[in-house]
Amino acid sequence: MLLAKMLRLTNAVRLLRFLTVSFAFVQLTIMPVLAESEQTFSLQGFGTLGVARTTSSDLQFVRDLSQPSGIKKDWDGRIDSVLGLQGGWHINPQVEAVVQATTRYRYDRTYNPEITWAFVKYDPTPSLTLRAGRLGTEFFMMADSRWVGYSFLTVRPPGDYFWYLPFYSIHGVDAAYTIPMGENLLRVKAFYGNSDGKIPLADRQWEIKGSPMVGAFLEYQISSWLIRASYANITFKNDLPIAGLVPASSAEYLTTKDRRTDYYSLGVVYDQGPWQVQLMLNHIEQGNNALEDSNGGYLLAGYRIGEVTPYLGYSWVRSERHAGSDPYASRVIADSHSDQKTSIVGMRWDAARNIALKAQWDGVHGDPTSIFPYRNDPVNGRWSGKMDIYSLTLDFIF
Amino acid sequence: MRRLFLFCVISWLLVQPTAEVRAELVVVVNARCGVAAMTRNEVINLFFGRTRQFFNGIEAQPVDMPDTHPDRARFYNALVGKDLSEINAYWSRQVFSGRMQPPVKVGSPDEVLKWVVAHPGGIGFVELSKADARVRVVHELTSK
Numbered sequence: 001m002l003l004a005k006m007l008r009l010t011n012a013v014r015l016l017r018f019l020t021v022s023f024a025f026v027q028l029t030i031m032p033v034l035a036e037s038e039q040t041f042s043l044q045g046f047g048t049l050g051v052a053r054t055t056s057s058d059l060q061f062v063r064d065l066s067q068p069s070g071i072k073k074d075w076d077g078r079i080d081s082v083l084g085l086q087g088g089w090h091i092n093p094q095v096e097a098v099v100q101a102t103t104r105y106r107y108d109r110t111y112n113p114e115i116t117w118a119f120v121k122y123d124p125t126p127s128l129t130l131r132a133g134r135l136g137t138e139f140f141m142m143a144d145s146r147w148v149g150y151s152f153l154t155v156r157p158p159g160d161y162f163w164y165l166p167f168y169s170i171h172g173v174d175a176a177y178t179i180p181m182g183e184n185l186l187r188v189k190a191f192y193g194n195s196d197g198k199i200p201l202a203d204r205q206w207e208i209k210g211s212p213m214v215g216a217f218l219e220y221q222i223s224s225w226l227i228r229a230s231y232a233n234i235t236f237k238n239d240l241p242i243a244g245l246v247p248a249s250s251a252e253y254l255t256t257k258d259r260r261t262d263y264y265s266l267g268v269v270y271d272q273g274p275w276q277v278q279l280m281l282n283h284i285e286q287g288n289n290a291l292e293d294s295n296g297g298y299l300l301a302g303y304r305i306g307e308v309t310p311y312l313g314y315s316w317v318r319s320e321r322h323a324g325s326d327p328y329a330s331r332v333i334a335d336s337h338s339d340q341k342t343s344i345v346g347m348r349w350d351a352a353r354n355i356a357l358k359a360q361w362d363g364v365h366g367d368p369t370s371i372f373p374y375r376n377d378p379v380n381g382r383w384s385g386k387m388d389i390y391s392l393t394l395d396f397i398f
Numbered sequence: 399m400r401r402l403f404l405f406c407v408i409s410w411l412l413v414q415p416t417a418e419v420r421a422e423l424v425v426v427v428n429a430r431c432g433v434a435a436m437t438r439n440e441v442i443n444l445f446f447g448r449t450r451q452f453f454n455g456i457e458a459q460p461v462d463m464p465d466t467h468p469d470r471a472r473f474y475n476a477l478v479g480k481d482l483s484e485i486n487a488y489w490s491r492q493v494f495s496g497r498m499q500p501p502v503k504v505g506s507p508d509e510v511l512k513w514v515v516a517h518p519g520g521i522g523f524v525e526l527s528k529a530d531a532r533v534r535v536v537h538e539l540t541s542k
Contacts, residue, residue, distance in 0.1 A: 002457050002528040046494055117496045126450035143494040151491035178449055183439040223439050273479030350483035397490045
């Protein structure tokens with residue numbers, strides 16, 4: 001009942017008001033005893049100022065598909081810059097309420113701030129954590145901290161792995177349970193909710209809001225090693241915004257409404273002393289005819305020397321081509337094709353406390369048909385599939 | 399060629415400077431929590447929030463120090479061989495993904511002891527010479 005009510009709430013303000021009332025209610029009824037007078041409110045933030053350019057004017061490079069337009073040959077601050085603010089109310093040692101807002105270049109070509117998270121977290125026992133509200137989804141490892149540049153080594157999470165993932169939050173619940181196994185830890189997390197957001201496609205927007213999303217992962221921590229296997233799916237509520245662009249029969253063939261897409265991933269992280277190594281693999285199975293199934297992954301390694309951490313990476317994505325029912329459908333399907341590899345070389349310099357400067361080169365080597373990760377379809381034959389991306393960022397937390 | 403490369407890497411690793419030797423830091427817990435000794439991994443698990451309980455099921459309440467106190471850098475360097483920037487990066491991921499908040503921070507070793515004594519599951523780090531009878535030393539940090 002409570003969940004159903006939350007899921008129906010649509011705008012952030014109403015959600016917030018609802019959460020505030022629930023905290024008050026929880027406080028009055030269930031938790032009459034207030035614990036220690038330890039820090040009860042917190043305000044923290046993160047941000048990135050970044051500029052980047054590519055070596056191609058044939059199409060636009062974006063950080064992920066949530067961005068309606070990207071960058072070309074000129075230095076541009078659009079794709080990586082972000083500012084986020086988090087307010088936390090630590091009601092007692094078991095319960096806290098968190099609201100996080102971010103502003104960045106988004107689906108409607110504005111920087112309008114959004115409430116990215118707004119949830120209540122409850123730890124009934126030391127091994128169980130429950131959350132309800134607007135939550136980040138961990139579709140893939142680290143998917144819910146993709147915009148916190150200070151938290152990772154690279155300028156941005158490797159694109160070949162994350163481009164496909166413009167889903168950021170759900171209105172729903174999640175639960176995480178940790179099982180100690182000697183010195184090692186097994187962690188299980190599951191989430192369910194209705195997704196929120198829009199994905200820009202050409203000059204239109206694909207409404208993702210209300211599409212149910214469910215997922216879970218199993219994570220094993222052995223000393224400096226972290227291994228995670230995860231599964232998630234989303235059942236799209238709407239068709240792609242192609243009405244009127246293709247004949248009705250093609251549109252029917254390309255329908256995404258009520259079709260489920262499955263996401264599988266495996267991640268291995270080694271984090272010890274100066275070393276940070278990550279290997280991530282994913283497989284996406286589309287339950288619709290409009291988008292292509294794909295495999296992606298990346299390998300990243302960094303070694304810290306004093307305040308500077310040089311890193312090397314390699315990422316790839318390849319989708320499986322399939323024929324459409326007619327030329328119109330085939331054209332739409334071809335838009336979701338990707339087949340490329342990216343080499344990454346960069347350096348993170350922890351210049352001052354809570355401030356990091358990064359410089360990175362990405363060398364994209366792809367097939368000319370690899371256009372899904374980009375914006376503005378190239379004029380026929382112009383896109384070679386190869387380009388370089390140069391990026392500079394300043395990441396901070398406060 | 400490959401052998402030469404390996405040789406270079408290994409010799410370079412061998413000449414890496416070892417951490418500065420100073421007064422030893424120890425991990426202390428509330429004397430009544432029933433924990434007598436902890437391994438390095440168990441200490442890491444608690445201070446990084448990977449688990450919130452001691453092996454006996456008692457809820458752990460770790461206490462940290464601010465960046466400005468030199469013990470903090472020494473502690474994490476000895477524990478996991480990481481700089482404070484990496485520790486803060488780790489916590490920024492936990493905080494801004496909405497997973498968890500970092501341990502409470504207090505400004506001095508005396509306050510660390512006070513915290514550990516006042517909380518049944520209290521766990522903190524101080525210099526060995528500061529650890530008194532109210533707390534129990536469960537792990538000695540050797541530089542790595």
